[in-house]
Amino acid sequence: MRILVIEDTILLGEAIADRLQKLGHGTDLIGNGRQAADWLRHQQVDLIILDLNLPGLNGDALLAELRQRRNVTPVLVLTARNGIDDRIKLLDLGADDYLAKPFDFGELEARVRALLRRQQGYASDISKHGNLVFNRTAKTVTINGEPCTLVNREFRLLEIFLGALERVMSKEEITDKLFNADETPSSNTIELYVARLRKKLAGSSVHIQTLRGLGYVAHVQPSENTP
Structure with a gap:
């Protein structure tokens, strides 16, 4: 499946992309929110992994823009915000799931599987x-x-x-x-x-x-x- 990683921390973004590529997914990496928003006007992916603190356009605004465009691609948000109000806001903006930083790559892979499975209409792996x-x-x-x-x-x-x-x-x-x-x-x-x-x-x-x-x-x- 094709996955877009939007993460401005180069080492983390490359680590996520490399991990997903080794699992056989086609993976693209963009480190700027505005560039990602423009890229998604012309490209389709099966899943977006989105960091919130981005240059150009922050993750909250990017997520809101995608949903306003009626882009229903599943979005997994990576966030250092642990407050319940922050999590509620993300879900209300249209996030499908979130993962608190720092995170375990095994959990990231499990959440990716779950979102892709849900998109395909399967209840189980x-x-x-x-x-x-x-x-x-x-x-x-x-x-x-x-x-x-x-x-x-x-x-x-x-x-x-x-x-x-x-x-x-x-x-x-x-x-x-x-x-x-x-x-x-x-x-x-x-x-x-x-x-x-x-x-x-x-x-x-x-x-x-x-x-x-x-x-x-x-x-x-x-x-x-x-x-």
Whole structure:
């Protein structure tokens, strides 16, 4: 999934972005609130991680501006403010969750998973699709109870498809979700990833169909091995 980190403390921002990239997310980092607001007029992401003390435009104002634009992207706020009134204000402005500084990266990852899961309509980190079980927390996939080994980008690509079942997704949309703005994948990169994922999902209930000129659509079909 594609995540925007808005944090002006360079070391912290880079640490968060690096951690998320290692988990397979496409991650962008911006350190100025005004620049982030302008960037979001032309780019779509699946989650925003937002610091409050920003140059150009502070986080409170940026959050309010996004919601006024009817931008409903989930926002996780990083804040050193621990007062109950501050937290109420953030939630009223439209924050989906907040994390007090200093924080543990394990908790950050858990909150990211929860917000992305909620956005995709799943109540649990474990979802079953026919004979395929997808575990976001453990980053595992099983088919008929047997492990299916996926590298980070393959795992995230499957997550993207499972979050958009029965919906046609163009190569451009998948690229935007899988890579950050600084990466320049070649025109056939998505085709290669989809081909590799299809091969590994052979025998599963999840099928990825190519629609020439349009992109891809994922379906869950009954499997003869499904109980």
